[in-house]
Amino acid sequence: MHVLFTIVNERRFAIDCAEIIEVLPVVSHRPAGTGPAWLLGLINVRGELLPLVDLSVIVDGKPTQPKLASRIVVLRLETELFSSQATKVGLLVPEIAGPVMRDFDAAGVHAGFAFTGGSHLGPTIADEDGMVQLLRCRRILEGDAALRQLPATAWEQP
Amino acid sequence: MSRAVTFRKSLLGRSLLLGVLPAAAVVFVIVGINSFRAWNNVNARFETDLRAATELAVGEIDLRNQRNIDMARILVASQEAAMFGRRAETLDMLENVLRSNPSICGTYVAYEPDADGADALGAQEGVPANALGAGGRFFAYVKRDAKSPDGIQIEPLVEPVGEDGLWYLLPKERAQRSGVADPVITKPYNYRGADIIEHVVPIVVKGKFVGVAGVDVALTGLQERLKDISQRLGADVFIETRGYFVAATTDGEKGTSLRTTRVAESLLSPVFRDIVVHGSRPWEAIDPILHEECVYLAATVPTGEWRVLVRKPTRVATEAVTTTIIGNVRTAVIGVVVILVLLSVGAVSISRRVRAAKGIAERIAGGDLSGGSATALESKAATGADESAELVRAMHQMNDELVSIVSAVRGACVRLAATSAQLAATSHEQRATVGAFGESTSQIAAAIREISATGIALQRTIESVDAGARRASESAAKGRTRLDSVASSMSRLDVATSEIAGRLEIIAEKAAAIGTVVVTITKVAEQTNLLSVNAAIEAEKAGDAGLGFLVVAREIRRLADQTAGASLDIERIVGQMQSSVTAGVEEMSRFTGEMRTGTGDVQQIVGDLGGIIAQIDASFASFGEVRSGMTTQAMGVSQIEQAVMQVAAGAQQSSRSAVEFGRVADELAHAVAVLQDAAARFKLREESAATTEEGAA
Numbered sequence: 082m083h084v085l086f087t088i089v090n091e092r093r094f095a096i097d098c099a100e101i102i103e104v105l106p107v108v109s110h111r112p113a114g115t116g117p118a119w120l121l122g123l124i125n126v127r128g129e130l131l132p133l134v135d136l137s138v139i140v141d142g143k144p145t146q147p148k149l150a151s152r153i154v155v156l157r158l159e160t161e162l163f164s165s166q167a168t169k170v171g172l173l174v175p176e177i178a179g180p181v182m183r184d185f186d187a188a189g190v191h192a193g194f195a196f197t198g199g200s201h202l203g204p205t206i207a208d209e210d211g212m213v214q215l216l217r218c219r220r221i222l223e224g225d226a227a228l229r230q231l232p233a234t235a236w237e238q239p
Numbered sequence: 240m241s242r243a244v245t246f247r248k249s250l251l252g253r254s255l256l257l258g259v260l261p262a263a264a265v266v267f268v269i270v271g272i273n274s275f276r277a278w279n280n281v282n283a284r285f286e287t288d289l290r291a292a293t294e295l296a297v298g299e300i301d302l303r304n305q306r307n308i309d310m311a312r313i314l315v316a317s318q319e320a321a322m323f324g325r326r327a328e329t330l331d332m333l334e335n336v337l338r339s340n341p342s343i344c345g346t347y348v349a350y351e352p353d354a355d356g357a358d359a360l361g362a363q364e365g366v367p368a369n370a371l372g373a374g375g376r377f378f379a380y381v382k383r384d385a386k387s388p389d390g391i392q393i394e395p396l397v398e399p400v401g402e403d404g405l406w407y408l409l410p411k412e413r414a415q416r417s418g419v420a421d422p423v424i425t426k427p428y429n430y431r432g433a434d435i436i437e438h439v440v441p442i443v444v445k446g447k448f449v450g451v452a453g454v455d456v457a458l459t460g461l462q463e464r465l466k467d468i469s470q471r472l473g474a475d476v477f478i479e480t481r482g483y484f485v486a487a488t489t490d491g492e493k494g495t496s497l498r499t500t501r502v503a504e505s506l507l508s509p510v511f512r513d514i515v516v517h518g519s520r521p522w523e524a525i526d527p528i529l530h531e532e533c534v535y536l537a538a539t540v541p542t543g544e545w546r547v548l549v550r551k552p553t554r555v556a557t558e559a560v561t562t563t564i565i566g567n568v569r570t571a572v573i574g575v576v577v578i579l580v581l582l583s584v585g586a587v588s589i590s591r592r593v594r595a596a597k598g599i600a601e602r603i604a605g606g607d608l609s610g611g612s613a614t615a616l617e618s619k620a621a622t623g624a625d626e627s628a629e630l631v632r633a634m635h636q637m638n639d640e641l642v643s644i645v646s647a648v649r650g651a652c653v654r655l656a657a658t659s660a661q662l663a664a665t666s667h668e669q670r671a672t673v674g675a676f677g678e679s680t681s682q683i684a685a686a687i688r689e690i691s692a693t694g695i696a697l698q699r700t701i702e703s704v705d706a707g708a709r710r711a712s713e714s715a716a717k718g719r720t721r722l723d724s725v726a727s728s729m730s731r732l733d734v735a736t737s738e739i740a741g742r743l744e745i746i747a748e749k750a751a752a753i754g755t756v757v758v759t760i761t762k763v764a765e766q767t768n769l770l771s772v773n774a775a776i777e778a779e780k781a782g783d784a785g786l787g788f789l790v791v792a793r794e795i796r797r798l799a800d801q802t803a804g805a806s807l808d809i810e811r812i813v814g815q816m817q818s819s820v821t822a823g824v825e826e827m828s829r830f831t832g833e834m835r836t837g838t839g840d841v842q843q844i845v846g847d848l849g850g851i852i853a854q855i856d857a858s859f860a861s862f863g864e865v866r867s868g869m870t871t872q873a874m875g876v877s878q879i880e881q882a883v884m885q886v887a888a889g890a891q892q893s894s895r896s897a898v899e900f901g902r903v904a905d906e907l908a909h910a911v912a913v914l915q916d917a918a919a920r921f922k923l924r925e926e927s928a929a930t931t932e933e934g935a936a
Contacts, residue, residue, distance in 0.1 A: 180776060
């Protein structure tokens with residue numbers, strides 16, 4: 082599959098290109114004011130309001146430091162959370178590289194990673210630049226109870 | 240000054256102490272030593288006498304015993320040779336021996352029962368019955384008897400039983416035990432009214448004891464002989480054997496006879512016990528009979544186991560010595576007393592004259608030369624011929640001489656006192672004057688020294704100022720020349736700086752223009768990059784149809800990245816250039832301002848230096864004049880100082896002389912006063928007369 086790499090705190094993660102709509106430069110967002118730490122707020126993408134999620138908080142626990150190479154990756158997520166509808170989410174990443182071809186299906190199973198709450202982390206493989214782990218972006222929203230407490234209107238009726 | 244002289248320190252006392260006492264001591268020491276020697280000699284002689292007496296007694300007794308034993312031996316020898324058993328011949332022989340030896344009082348031969356086998360025969364021709372003992376044994380005793388016609392009587396011996404039979408039993412026992420014919424002298428005992436001792440010898444025929452033969456000796460003879468010895472020596476002699484007294488030259492206690500008395504029962508028994516302790520040495524003890532200190536000496540008679548004890552009271556020895564010593568002491572005491580009396584007479588006479596001389600000397604010492612109070616004793620002491628009288632006369636003469644000397648001294652004293660007072664006054668005045676002069680001189684000298692020091696210091700200062708001014712003038716001239724060239728260089732620098740500043744400003748403007756272009760390039764590159772990413776994603780989504788496009792998108796993206804990197808570099812470099820140029824422009828403008836100020840200052844300094852040089856040149860002439868003047872002044876001051884110093888030294892010397900003079904004058908006055916006092920102490924004849932008159936008035 083083709084993936085786009087992003088590097089969070091020197092760890093490489095891969096995002097499936099099939100889930101990506103487009104890559105945007107960092108634009109200003111309206112802060113959410115409540116909710117979990119990884120939910121930064123709302124952004125305006127060509128007239129459409131999308132939630133902005135900070136990948137660094139999810140995988141590293143610390144907010145992304147703003148820099149020139151930072152990008153917003155607009156994802157299209159197939160999730161059952163919102164009545165089987167596909168939804169769009171903006172993911173703030175420190176930097177990107179790719180797209181490149183990587184085969185994550187041959188990675189096999191690694192012991193010790195099947196714990197609850199870690200379902201957004203996919204299989205890990207090694208290439209010429211070191212280890213890289215696949216992000217299951219769809220599960221990011223599924224795995225967190227706090228997101229479900231948000232009013233559905235905030236997502237369905239922008 | 241008269242002072243009581245104790246007897247111990249007086250002339251008489253001393254002569255007694257130093258003359259008589261040592262002499263007396265010497266005399267007494269000699270007497271003591273002599274007495275001690277005499278005492279020792281007497282003791283030694285006493286002991287010698289005692290030994291001689293003892294030896295004499297022992298020799299006498301031994302000789303007697305030996306002779307008697309020899310007679311007994313002759314009897315025994317004849318028996319053993321041929322006469323044993325021939326009883327009649329034996330009786331004849333006993334009678335012959337008795338007759339020919341007046342010292343013995345009896346002879347006897349006794350056989351053992353039936354020793355010759357003739358007992359059964361009984362009395363027969365030549366052998367009367369009274370020569371036989373019990374059972375017919377031969378038991379003959381021949382003794383003197385004044386009653387019988389031929390003076391001799393034969394009678395049988397008493398059967399030997401108990402202690403009285405020892406004369407027979409003792410030799411028998413010894414002969415049977417040893418087989419040797421050993422003579423025995425018995426203890427004295429009373430045999431039928433006579434005190435006798437027996438000298439017995441056993442008869443041994445063919446090794447068998449068959450009887451004894453012996454002689455009796457009366458003790459009276461021995462007793463008389465011992466008394467002779469005792470009287471000659473002044474000592475008592477006691478002879479003892481087997482626990483009995485044989486003889487004694489004195490009686491025992493309470494007039495009892497010691498003879499045939501047991502020693503152990505007599506009072507002398509403790510003395511005899513001591514013999515064992517002292518052996519042949521003399522010893523001293525309190526005699527139990529005489530109750531006084533006695534010396535004892537014991538000896539043993541070789542023949543017959545007798546012991547001789549000689550006793551002599553120590554009083555006998557000490558009496559003689561004591562008499563001698565008392566005589567010596569008496570003589571010594573008389574001699575000392577005589578010396579004492581003679582010495583006292585002489586010393587009293589000398590002492591009287593010496594006391595007179597002492598009286599005169601004390602009077603003179605007290606200042607009385609009048610001689611009015613001369614005592615009668617002193618006048619009397621002047622008569623005489625010995626040295627002490629001469630001394631008294633000399634004292635009188637000395638008195639007269641002193642009178643004339645004191646008179647002369649008094650006159651001289653009065654005159655000397657006047658002179659010394661005058662001298663003292665003069666010296667005091669002189670000392671004051673000289674002191675004042677010296678003080679003034681010292682002050683002048685100090686002032687001059689200060690002037691001189693100041694002048695010299697000033698001169699040195701002027702010289703250094705002069706040299707400094709010359710160097711300053713030279714330096715100023717050089718400085719002016721250099722400053723002129725500095726001023727022209729600075730003017731040229733000012734122009735160049737202004738040009739550089741203008742060019743830098745142009746560079747700054749161009750750099751700002753480049754910055755704007757670079758920002759535009761960066762933005763374009765970034766957008767291109769994003770565009771290519773999105774294009775790539777889209778191409779991927781398009782699947783195989785989009786593969787070619789994906790390659791192109793990727794290439795575009797690489798170019799865009801390179802462009803962005805290059806433009807970032809340019810932006811950074813241009814930024815640095817801009818800040819450098821801005822800083823340069825600011826530095827240049829500040830430097831230009833400073834340059835202009837500096838040029839003005841330099842020109843001002845050049846002008847000032849010119850003025851300084853002119854003034855220094857002008858001052859050189861005045862400095863030269865001042866210096867020569869100072870030198871002349873310093874020399875003058877130095878000369879004055881030396882002169883004043885000499886004057887001051889003279890003044891000091893004068894002052895010291897004046898002080899010394901004054902001191903001498905004072906001493907003289909003092910000496911004269913002392914002399915006057917001393918002279919006044921003496922009282923002359925006319926004065927004493929005047930005093931007497933005054934007292935009378």
